[in-house]
Amino acid sequence: xxxRISILLVPLAASALLPFAVFRANRIAAGEPRxxxxxxxxxxxxAALLALGLAIAALMVIRQPLWRLGVAVPLLVSLVLxxxxxxxxxxxxxxxxxxxxxxxxxxxxxxxxxxxxIDALARLRPGPAARLxxxxxxxxxxxxxLGSGVLAELSVMEEYRSRSAAFWREGGRHLWLAFGxxxxxMAAGVPLGIALAxxxxxxxxxxxxxxxxxTIPSIALFGMLILPLGWVAANLPGxxxxxxRGIGMAPAFVxxxxxxxxxxxxxxxxxxTGVPRSVTExxxxxxxxxxxxxxxxxIPLAAPVIVAAARxxxxxxxxMATVGALIGAGGFGTFVFxxxxxxxxxxxLLGALPTVAxxxxxxxxxxxxxxxxxxAAP
Amino acid sequence: xxxxxxxxxxxxxxxxxxxLFPALFAPMLRPLAPPNMPVIYDRASLSSLxxxxxxxxxxxxxxxxxxxxxxxxxxxxxxxxxxxxxxxALVGFGQTFPPVAVLALAVPVVGFGTWPTLIALFLYGxxxxxxxxxxxxTGVSGAVRLxxxxxxxxxxxxLRRVELPLALPLMIxxxxxxxxxxxxxxxxxxxxxxxxxxxxxIAGLNAxxxxxxxxxxxxxxxxALIVYEALGMVAEAARNRxxxxxxxxxxxxx
Amino acid sequence: MIEFQSVSKLYDxxxxxxxxxxxxxxxxxxxxVGTSGSGKSTLLRMVNRLVEPTSGRVLIDxxxxxxxxxAQLRRRIGYVIQDTGLFPHWSAARNIATVPELLGWPKAQIxxxxxxxxxxxxxxxxxxxxxxPHELSGGQAxxxxxxxxxxxRPALLLMDEPFGALDPVIRGQAQADLRRVxxxxxxxxxxxxxxxxxxxxxxxxxxxxREGRIEQFAAPAEIIxxxxxxxxxxxxxxxxRAFRLMSLRPAREIAEPGAAEGPMLxxxxxLAEALAEMxxxxxxxxxxxxxxxxxxxxxxxxxxxxxxxPEAGPE
Ligand SMILES: Nc1ncnc2c1ncn2[C@@H]1O[C@H](COP(=O)(O)OP(=O)(O)O)[C@@H](O)[C@H]1O
Ligand SMILES: [Mg+2]
Numbered sequence: 001x002x003x004r005i006s007i008l009l010v011p012l013a014a015s016a017l018l019p020f021a022v023f024r025a026n027r028i029a030a031g032e033p034r035x036x037x038x039x040x041x042x043x044x045x046x047a048a049l050l051a052l053g054l055a056i057a058a059l060m061v062i063r064q065p066l067w068r069l070g071v072a073v074p075l076l077v078s079l080v081l082x083x084x085x086x087x088x089x090x091x092x093x094x095x096x097x098x099x100x101x102x103x104x105x106x107x108x109x110x111x112x113x114x115x116x117x118i119d120a121l122a123r124l125r126p127g128p129a130a131r132l133x134x135x136x137x138x139x140x141x142x143x144x145x146l147g148s149g150v151l152a153e154l155s156v157m158e159e160y161r162s163r164s165a166a167f168w169r170e171g172g173r174h175l176w177l178a179f180g181x182x183x184x185x186m187a188a189g190v191p192l193g194i195a196l197a198x199x200x201x202x203x204x205x206x207x208x209x210x211x212x213x214x215t216i217p218s219i220a221l222f223g224m225l226i227l228p229l230g231w232v233a234a235n236l237p238g239x240x241x242x243x244x245r246g247i248g249m250a251p252a253f254v255x256x257x258x259x260x261x262x263x264x265x266x267x268x269x270x271x272x273t274g275v276p277r278s279v280t281e282x283x284x285x286x287x288x289x290x291x292x293x294x295x296x297x298x299i300p301l302a303a304p305v306i307v308a309a310a311r312x313x314x315x316x317x318x319x320m321a322t323v324g325a326l327i328g329a330g331g332f333g334t335f336v337f338x339x340x341x342x343x344x345x346x347x348x349l350l351g352a353l354p355t356v357a358x359x360x361x362x363x364x365x366x367x368x369x370x371x372x373x374x375x376a377a378p
Numbered sequence: 379x380x381x382x383x384x385x386x387x388x389x390x391x392x393x394x395x396x397x398l399f400p401a402l403f404a405p406m407l408r409p410l411a412p413p414n415m416p417v418i419y420d421r422a423s424l425s426s427l428x429x430x431x432x433x434x435x436x437x438x439x440x441x442x443x444x445x446x447x448x449x450x451x452x453x454x455x456x457x458x459x460x461x462x463x464x465x466x467a468l469v470g471f472g473q474t475f476p477p478v479a480v481l482a483l484a485v486p487v488v489g490f491g492t493w494p495t496l497i498a499l500f501l502y503g504x505x506x507x508x509x510x511x512x513x514x515x516t517g518v519s520g521a522v523r524l525x526x527x528x529x530x531x532x533x534x535x536x537l538r539r540v541e542l543p544l545a546l547p548l549m550i551x552x553x554x555x556x557x558x559x560x561x562x563x564x565x566x567x568x569x570x571x572x573x574x575x576x577x578x579x580i581a582g583l584n585a586x587x588x589x590x591x592x593x594x595x596x597x598x599x600x601x602a603l604i605v606y607e608a609l610g611m612v613a614e615a616a617r618n619r620x621x622x623x624x625x626x627x628x629x630x631x632x
Numbered sequence: 633m634i635e636f637q638s639v640s641k642l643y644d645x646x647x648x649x650x651x652x653x654x655x656x657x658x659x660x661x662x663x664x665v666g667t668s669g670s671g672k673s674t675l676l677r678m679v680n681r682l683v684e685p686t687s688g689r690v691l692i693d694x695x696x697x698x699x700x701x702x703a704q705l706r707r708r709i710g711y712v713i714q715d716t717g718l719f720p721h722w723s724a725a726r727n728i729a730t731v732p733e734l735l736g737w738p739k740a741q742i743x744x745x746x747x748x749x750x751x752x753x754x755x756x757x758x759x760x761x762x763x764x765p766h767e768l769s770g771g772q773a774x775x776x777x778x779x780x781x782x783x784x785r786p787a788l789l790l791m792d793e794p795f796g797a798l799d800p801v802i803r804g805q806a807q808a809d810l811r812r813v814x815x816x817x818x819x820x821x822x823x824x825x826x827x828x829x830x831x832x833x834x835x836x837x838x839x840x841x842r843e844g845r846i847e848q849f850a851a852p853a854e855i856i857x858x859x860x861x862x863x864x865x866x867x868x869x870x871x872x873r874a875f876r877l878m879s880l881r882p883a884r885e886i887a888e889p890g891a892a893e894g895p896m897l898x899x900x901x902x903l904a905e906a907l908a909e910m911x912x913x914x915x916x917x918x919x920x921x922x923x924x925x926x927x928x929x930x931x932x933x934x935x936x937x938x939x940x941x942p943e944a945g946p947e
Contacts, residue, residue, distance in 0.1 A: 003460075003462065004457075004460045004461070005460050005464070032534045042505045090400060100391075112421070113466075115464065116467065117469065118464060118467045119463065119464040119467070121467065122463035122464055122466065122467040123463055126579060130497045141538055150628070212603060215558055215599075215603050216597050216598075216599040216600050216602060216603070216608065217438060217561055217562030217565045217566075217576075217599065218562055218566070219562070219565045219576055219579055219580075219595075219598065220562075220565060220579065220594070220596070220598035220599045220601070220602075221565050221595070222479075222593040222594035223579045223582070223583065223591040223592070223594065224587060224591070224592055224595035224596065224599070226591060227410070227588060227591075270547075315473065315474050318476065319475075319476025319477065319478060319479070320478075322478045322479070323478055323566060326566075326569070327583060333478065336478065336479075337480070337569060340482060340485055340569055340570055343483075343485070343486075343490075345486035347485075348482045348483065348486060351482070352482050352483055354481040355479055356475055356476070356479050357474055357477075358472070358476040359475070360471070361471075361473050362474075363473075363474045365468075437795060482933070487750055489647070519715070519717075521713055521714075521715035521716065521717035522717050522718075522719060523717075524682070524713060524720070525711070525716075525718070526716025526717075526719070527682055527706070527714060528680060528704030528706055528711035528713070528717075528790075529706065529707070529730050529731050529734065530702075530703045530705070530707035530708075530731065531703065531734060532703045534924065535734065539719075540719055540721075542720050544720065544721055547709055567916065620721040621720075621721060621722075621723070621764040622720060623719060624763075
């Protein structure tokens, strides 16, 4: 039965026939395809094909996940490097306004190499510490690739250079929106969860209301919050001085905070009520007070479930903060929606790629962190 | 009737009233609109926007549900078992992908209008349904599987008579999650010119007309809640029909 | 007749069942007993091809099971497992109807058969039939599982620790029911258990398994009288099992009309006390008292010994 996964190698091989790069006369012009040979030159393309062929052959025979990983990672890195070199080569004899970006062939090859990598990782079943190591390694690798300048000629990087100050400013706002609202939600949600764990009768109505809030589409909640926050800004002395306004950061922050509450509260309740009866009884039997039991027994045992909620909330916030740009909250969404408005693919990517990367890394780190907690299921 | 039932009916009645006779609500919204600006959105009727919003969701989620269920069935058969670890990992990765990013990345590929929204809703809808179908199909107890084999069911009979019915409530739950996300993403789709209630909100934001923002926001929220409640009732009905015990009240997310 | 011919099953090179050859007669109940992991379930599942032998053959009435498509083979063989494996989305009645439905019996015939079986197993068809598995007690669920296995009148019934999840009182009842039904229908039964007492109580013959091999295959009396290996002896457990069993049953249950010499056995005496009294006073008939202290009958020694054997249920 083994070996069926090799089916993924077919489109990987076929991707070499598709345009590797896209050439555009300027940043919003229509793209023209460039084949692998056109992009890398005869010598470069031959080398690339040879490397691809070797990788495919290796993946066909090797079964050991660790070794497969050892093939997939270099394959991915060399794909990205080849794209960078190709962009530099095509850009060398093109006008300055011209843009070179990845083509369908590159994206397909990247996706498939990624799938093979994920498959190998999934089969390795690394422990939390190893996963943390992988995440750190991946971040370091990306940092290295971006910092080294090999990708400098790629259109997204050109887009970045022309607005690097805005990029970091919006990035900062994005983080503040996503993590700041998360912090407040934790500070409010965990105590609320503890209270609800002790008051079963209030549980259903409160969780029901929070579920209803989560159901409300982000754009609707962002929009509707303009009204109460505008009122607060106008009528509460000092509120405006604190930066509270009807539009901008404040409604986005509050909306993300409201969305964050359900997972945190629900998982706190589930974590605390899930502590085995025998354990709580033993704790009571040893004479722990309610407060001592909460801090020494209940919360440590519920911690993995609460950290799982933190992961969900942060990933959700990082994605949803993008929508905040529509009400002037800033963040990476600014580039996404500007890019949509200008049909500038590179600008969209400049907003979307860091958002996705941020969500990936946050998720991986918190997932591993949950596994490292003493109360985690093995 | 239980209070939840009364609330549901009231929500439905209010939404229908607003969609069909928006003028009735104009006096309440008047203070929010700048002077000399329309109070009720007038570039399209709210009811037609709501309908095309729902149509967009349905057109994306139905194929999404079919494909995701088929994939889940495939990777839980012996022939597809090799793809199970990859599928599980992909579900985890995919969920970190914001729906807006899917929408934004579809625009360069297919242009403006309904298509990028449909594609984004379809792709993003796959994940929750696939994940829940996978949970449902792999959650059938070993004893039940063994009994089905031992009674002499063929693999097809086992799937149709035992595994699918038992997985159905969870699969519907997945469709419910997907549909609610789709209502939300379809609203954002109006930034790329999809016809949905999001159009009203965005027009309000552009024209600084809070009345538009609030009516669009309320209607979109109502639509999402109605879809959520309706599919919840479908899941409940399926569970009742199959005679399965109700879902536990609080289940940790994650 | 079931024949295992040099049957082995390897998992990752390790033998779960190791070169087993056995012949089981038609209409008998064979108990396969052994510790957990000794290969009992694997052996059993090779009969209905839930597990395919690595080598060797299993024949039913002379025909190689490997020549029959698995689904078809299994519909002719009843199968009961410990966790019942009842389909949770079907009523008890529909569960029982599973195999007849697969075989395409007419609806009316299926209904009649379900009623009949439920009555045989003392399940009220109108009260229990429409219930879902989660609304059944452990004992009821277990009986529904047995009824489901018997629905298409299989000549062979495979049972894998069918009573393992039941409490002792219900288990005793279920064992007695199985014995009754098996005699009544003449079904050939292979019963897997880790409980030697259950094997002795139910089996016409007992196969003792250890590490994939058969240590002894014999009638219960022979196993008790002459355990072939120390392992079999170990499995039989403490030597006073019979006395413990006898001390639980009142002697009055086996009293017969008549009179006897000597001091009277008190009303509440157990079989063990009766036997001790016989040995002590050298008598083989004792008068036994009723609740009011007057003699109500006699207890005979051979009746005491017969009643002390584990396969005897309450008369
Ligand atoms: N599907 C399987 N894969 C690998 N090993 C198995 C499998 N089924 C059973 N085994 C192994 O075979 C041995 C016998 O198992 P089993 O027949 O279930 O024992 P029993 O029913 O006597 O407890 C055990 O060591 C068990 O781990
Ligand atoms: Mg077993």
